[in-house]
Amino acid sequence: MTEPASTAMLALRQKEGRLHVCVGGDWRIATPQRPTVGEVILALEESRIDQVVIEDGGIQAWDSALLLFVEQLREYCQRRGIALDCRALPEGVRRLLTLATAVTPTTTARTGGTPGWLERVGLQTLNLLDQTQAFVRFIGETALALARLVRGRARFRLPDLWLLLQECGPGALPIVTLIALLMGLILAYVGALQLQMFGAQIYVANLVGLGTLREMGAMMTAVIMAGRTGAAYAAQLGTMQVNEEIDALKTLGLSPMEFLVLPRMIALIVMVPLLTLYADLVGLLGGGLAAVSVFDLTVLEYVTQTRTALSFQDLGVGLIKAAVFGILIATAGCLRGIQCRRSAQAVGEATTSAVVSAIVAIVVADSLLTILFTRLGI
Amino acid sequence: MAEPHIVVRDLTMAYGDRVIQRDLNFTIGRGDIFIIMGGSGCGKSTLLRHLIGLIRPAKGQILYDGVDFWNADPSTRTALLRRIGVLYQSGALWSSMTLAENVGLPLGEYTDLEETEIMALASLKLALVGLKGFENYYPYEISGGMQKRAGLARAIALDPEILFFDEPSAGLDPISAKRLDDLIVELRDSLGATVVIVTHELPSILAIGTNSVFLDAERKTMIAQGPPRELLHHADPKVREFLTRGGTL
Numbered sequence: 226m227t228e229p230a231s232t233a234m235l236a237l238r239q240k241e242g243r244l245h246v247c248v249g250g251d252w253r254i255a256t257p258q259r260p261t262v263g264e265v266i267l268a269l270e271e272s273r274i275d276q277v278v279i280e281d282g283g284i285q286a287w288d289s290a291l292l293l294f295v296e297q298l299r300e301y302c303q304r305r306g307i308a309l310d311c312r313a314l315p316e317g318v319r320r321l322l323t324l325a326t327a328v329t330p331t332t333t334a335r336t337g338g339t340p341g342w343l344e345r346v347g348l349q350t351l352n353l354l355d356q357t358q359a360f361v362r363f364i365g366e367t368a369l370a371l372a373r374l375v376r377g378r379a380r381f382r383l384p385d386l387w388l389l390l391q392e393c394g395p396g397a398l399p400i401v402t403l404i405a406l407l408m409g410l411i412l413a414y415v416g417a418l419q420l421q422m423f424g425a426q427i428y429v430a431n432l433v434g435l436g437t438l439r440e441m442g443a444m445m446t447a448v449i450m451a452g453r454t455g456a457a458y459a460a461q462l463g464t465m466q467v468n469e470e471i472d473a474l475k476t477l478g479l480s481p482m483e484f485l486v487l488p489r490m491i492a493l494i495v496m497v498p499l500l501t502l503y504a505d506l507v508g509l510l511g512g513g514l515a516a517v518s519v520f521d522l523t524v525l526e527y528v529t530q531t532r533t534a535l536s537f538q539d540l541g542v543g544l545i546k547a548a549v550f551g552i553l554i555a556t557a558g559c560l561r562g563i564q565c566r567r568s569a570q571a572v573g574e575a576t577t578s579a580v581v582s583a584i585v586a587i588v589v590a591d592s593l594l595t596i597l598f599t600r601l602g603i
Numbered sequence: 604m605a606e607p608h609i610v611v612r613d614l615t616m617a618y619g620d621r622v623i624q625r626d627l628n629f630t631i632g633r634g635d636i637f638i639i640m641g642g643s644g645c646g647k648s649t650l651l652r653h654l655i656g657l658i659r660p661a662k663g664q665i666l667y668d669g670v671d672f673w674n675a676d677p678s679t680r681t682a683l684l685r686r687i688g689v690l691y692q693s694g695a696l697w698s699s700m701t702l703a704e705n706v707g708l709p710l711g712e713y714t715d716l717e718e719t720e721i722m723a724l725a726s727l728k729l730a731l732v733g734l735k736g737f738e739n740y741y742p743y744e745i746s747g748g749m750q751k752r753a754g755l756a757r758a759i760a761l762d763p764e765i766l767f768f769d770e771p772s773a774g775l776d777p778i779s780a781k782r783l784d785d786l787i788v789e790l791r792d793s794l795g796a797t798v799v800i801v802t803h804e805l806p807s808i809l810a811i812g813t814n815s816v817f818l819d820a821e822r823k824t825m826i827a828q829g830p831p832r833e834l835l836h837h838a839d840p841k842v843r844e845f846l847t848r849g850g851t852l
Contacts, residue, residue, distance in 0.1 A: 254714050254724075254762070288762040293720070293727050320793040324786075325730040568698030568743045 233290075234282060235260035237268050242275040244268060246298070249282030252291035259290055262297040269307065276308040284315060292321055299326075363560045367490065370482040374491075379483045389492035393454040397500060400449055405437075405504035408445050409511025412436050417520045426520045430530035433512030438539040442505040443497075444591060447550035450497055451583035455558035458489050459579035462562025463572035471563070481563065490555040497551030498544045505543060538603055546594050550587050557583035605632025608765065608797045609654070614663035616649050622823055623649050627663070629816045629828050636791060636798045636811050638831060641818035642845065647801045648692075650818065651769055654799065655689055656680065667765075685713055688758030692770045694750035696742040702729060702753045703738035709760045728756040732786065748779045752786075759790060766790070768800040772807050780804065784811050805848060817842050 233256045236247040246265055250256075269277070279295065295311060295318060302309040311319060340348065373379040416432035462485060465471050471481050509531060516522040561579040565571050607630045614627040623646040631637045639647050652658045654665060656672060665672045667683050675683065696705050706725035710716060716724070726738050732752040742750055751771065758766060768787065772780035784807050791798050802808060808815065808831045815834065817827040819841065827834050827842045835846050 254710075254716065289724055289727065293724055296727055296730075297723065317793040317795065320789065321731060324789055324793070325727060325735075327733065566743055568741075570699040571743070 231285070232256065233259045235264060236282060237265065239268070239272060239274070242273065244274045244277045245280055246277055247280040247282035248291065248294070249284055251285050252287040252294070254288055254290045256290065260294075262294050262301070265298055266301055269301070269305070274307060276310065277302055278310040279313055281313045281315070287315065287318060292318055292325075295322060296325060359564060360560065363556070363563070366480075366482045367486060367556070370480065370487045371490075373483065374487060379487055380479060381484050381488050386488040386491060389488050390496060392457075393450065393492050394496040394499060397450065397453060397496075398503070400453065401446055401500050401504050402507055404445055404449055405442065405507035406511040406514075408441055408504075409433055409437060409508035409513075410515045412441065412508070413512035413515035414519070417516065421520065426516070427522065427526060427530055429512065429516050429520060429522070430527050431534035433516070434509060434531045434535045435539060437508035437512070438505050438535060438543045440543070440591070440595070442508050443501045443543045443547040443550060444587065446497060446501045446504045446547060447554060447587045448584060450493065450500070450551070451554045451557070451580055451587065454493065455554040455583045456576045456580050458555065458558030459562040459565070459575045460572055462559060463565030463575040466562070466565045467567050467569070467572060486555075486559040486563070489559055490552070493551040493555040494548055495551075497554070498547040501543055501547035502540075505540070542594075542598055542603060546591060549590055549594065553586040553590060554583045557586060605634055607631070608633040608635070608668065609799070610664075610666040610669075611654075612664040612666065614650075614653065614665065615661045616646060616653055616658070617661040622661070624818055624823055624825070625662075626824050627816075627818075629825065631797060631799060632814065633797055634791065634795065636788070636800065636813045638808050638812035638815035639799065639801045639818065640803055640808055640815055640831075640845070642803070642820055645818040645820035646823075647803075647818060648769055651767060651799070651801045655687060655767055656684055685761060686764045687767060688761065688763035688765070689767045690751065690754045690758045690769065690771060692773055694742070694747075694754035696750055696753055696757070698742050701739050701741055702734065702745075702756070705742070705753060706757045706760050709757065713761055725756075725760070728760055729753065731759070731790075732756045748775050748783075751775070751783065755783075755786070755790075759794065762794060763796060765797045765799065768798065768802070770802055770804075771800060772802060772804040777806070780807065781810075787811060803845075805846065808846070817845070 231251045233252045234248065234250040236249075238245040238247065244265070252259065265277070268274075277298065279298075284291070291314075295314065299309055299311075299322065301307075311322065314322075370379055412433045413429050416436075417426050417429040420426045420428050420432070462471070465485070471485070474481050474484055513524070513527045513531075516527050517524055558579045561575040561582065565575040609631040611627050611629050611631075615625040616623040616627075627650070639650055641647050649658065653660055659673055664674070667686075670679065670683065672680060672683055696702070697708070700708070703722055703725040706728050707721045710721045710724055711718075714721075722738075726735070729735060729738060732755050734749060734752055734756065737745060737749070737753070742753065745753070755771075766787075771783055771787065775783060787798060787800070788811050790796065800807070800812070812831040815828065815831045816825050817834065817837075818824070819826045826839050827837050829837075831846065834842055837843055837846075
């Protein structure tokens with residue numbers, strides 16, 4: 226056990242251009258109120274000293290605290306061209322000092338300072354260019370992999386694809402059900418409260434139907450999948466990067482784009498529209514529940530009005546959006562995973578980045594597609 | 604024989620019902636460089652994890668200076684852990700921190716030092732392992748060998764009495780491995796620490812080991828103990844074969 230620390234002693238004495246530094250007592254990190262090297266430096270600044278001689282004034286115990294004191298003094302003396310005599314120190318301290326100075330500091334040593342604003346702007350710009358280049362390369366490689374798939378020459382394991390389909394499809398049903406049902410309920414509630422003022426609550430079916438099929442079904446499903454599956458893809462691929470599994474694939478001549486990215490891409494392109502179709506039905510059901518139970522519509526009225534209001538075109542718009550969202554989620558997840566550096570922190574960053582990029586991309590793409598479909602009169 | 608520092612008494616290690624090793628009895632003397640050796644899968648690293656308090660033994664005792672680690676109260680256990688330093692096989696540096704922050708973290712947790720003094724000490728520890736100037740680098744920016752040395756700097760941050768090494772030379776070239784061995788001996792001599800090393804690197808075992816124990820996966824117990832060079836002539840052919848790479852003396 227480490228016994229309670231006593232005191233560390235430091236005495237300075239000048240004689241014929243020499244400063245005698247006498248250290249004694251308990252020189253350990255736990256020792257309270259240890260003298261600092263500043264006291265010696267002050268004495269050295271005040272008078273002309275050619276040599277510093279460290280003397281053992283009865284050192285009872287020591288650890289890194291004494292070592293740091295001597296090392297800081299040595300560095301100061303070296304800068305000022307003052308000779309330092311450490312021969313009186315315990316042998317262990319001398320050996321460690323030799324060890325600490327055995328290797329010259331690396332010439333690539335980095336300072337801890339933060340760069341100026343102009344440098345930061347430059348670095349950010351370069352980073353943005355790198356990111357854009359990596360993104361374009363990823364898209365290109367994915368397109369090539371898809372082309373090989375179409376020609377039946379892509380190499381990946383079918384069992385992996387089935388597993389991925391299972392994970393991102395049926396595995397997501399409970400959460401999609403809950404969110405879609407509540408989304409339908411909320412749409413019905415918010416809409417019906419306003420429509421009721423005009424006695425037009427029958428049109429809640431139009432609101433829920435069009436809102437769900439054209440927008441919210443696909444959007445909510447995509448957001449769920451971005452948080453659930455996109456993040457998982459980034460974490461899986463990032464961890465594979467850390468464990469050198471991706472390097473192993475490359476050295477075997479297997480393309481990570483075909484072997485890892487392609488099945489994930491297919492899984493999401495297939496499953497997001499299917500889940501959206503399911504979410505649409507559950508959303509309509511949720512809206513119907515609210516309309517029938519709270520706003521005095523009959524089931525028949527709600528169903529009839531929904532059938533009148535909706536067309537297969539509306540369903541198609543939602544499903545096209547869902548397919549696009551699937552591509553975006555898979556791209557964000559796989560791109561961030563593949564770009565991941567080799568550390569645990571980088572995996573976390575890749576996962577977060579995958580979710581954020583996917584959600585931003587989904588919202589932007591949804592806006593563009595909505596404008597496009599409106600212009601086309603669809 | 605040196606004064607006993609760590610005593611392992613009737614230790615049985617198991618994962619659930621699966622016994623890894625049983626009836627381990629050995630003593631690690633103060634100032635020893637103690638080697639835990641044996642073939643792959645015999646439980647060397649598991650034994651190390653028992654010694655550093657990560658796994659509770661299925662049976663038996665581990666005594667540090669006579670204090671039974673696993674039957675001690677939590678505060679005593681924390682105090683005992685404060686006296687040990689561990690270098691993990693991969694270095695196990697925290698990736699979100701610079702090397703100086705990695706080394707400085709235990710100092711910040713266990714001492715009342717000012718931040719500037721912590722960073723100065725971290726820099727000194729990095730200098731001791733030949734990494735002066737790399738304070739602001741992140742682990743992923745340096746090589747595997749450098750990560751190991753940085754891990755060693757972190758292990759000696761609190762001036763431990765006992766240093767544990769898990770496969771320190773694994774993945775290093777022979778020259779780097781030799782330098783690390785020299786560094787271990789130098790740190791042992793200057794810090795006065797006891798060193799426990801898990802390894803199956805023969806050059807290291809024979810060059811720096813002062814005492815050792817040999818674990819056998821088949822018999823699930825230790826089959827030899829003593830200075831590694833003496834074990835070259837051990838009665839058990841398995842021990843001799845291991846220490847001579849299957850060749851003859």
